[in-house]
Amino acid sequence: MRLAIFSTLLLAVSLVLLFFLTTYRSAFEADQACHFAQIKDYGSNSEYGCDHDIETSQWLLYLKGSNDGPAKVVKRFRY
Numbered sequence: 001m002r003l004a005i006f007s008t009l010l011l012a013v014s015l016v017l018l019f020f021l022t023t024y025r026s027a028f029e030a031d032q033a034c035h036f037a038q039i040k041d042y043g044s045n046s047e048y049g050c051d052h053d054i055e056t057s058q059w060l061l062y063l064k065g066s067n068d069g070p071a072k073v074v075k076r077f078r079y
Contacts, residue, residue: 023078027052027059030077034059037075048074 024030034050038061042048047064059077 025079027057027079030059030079034061034075034077037061037077
């Protein structure tokens with residue numbers, strides 16, 4: 001019984017730490033990371049862009065859709 005409680009507690013603490021260690025501290029840091037990844041990985045390709053999603057507190061690196069189709073999210077930068 002104690003082992004199950006300890007294992008559950010350890011898993012919960014690990015997940016919380018993982019969540020907080022993989023996020024940025026501010027929208028500015030997430031913005032900088034998004035634009036850096038855009039330039040580093042895709043150069044001057046105008047098909048890729050970064051946009052801020054206020055509702056979910058993240059910056060999105062996306063591939064523009066063709067013929068006004070939906071864009072595809074390539075990477076998320078949470079803060």
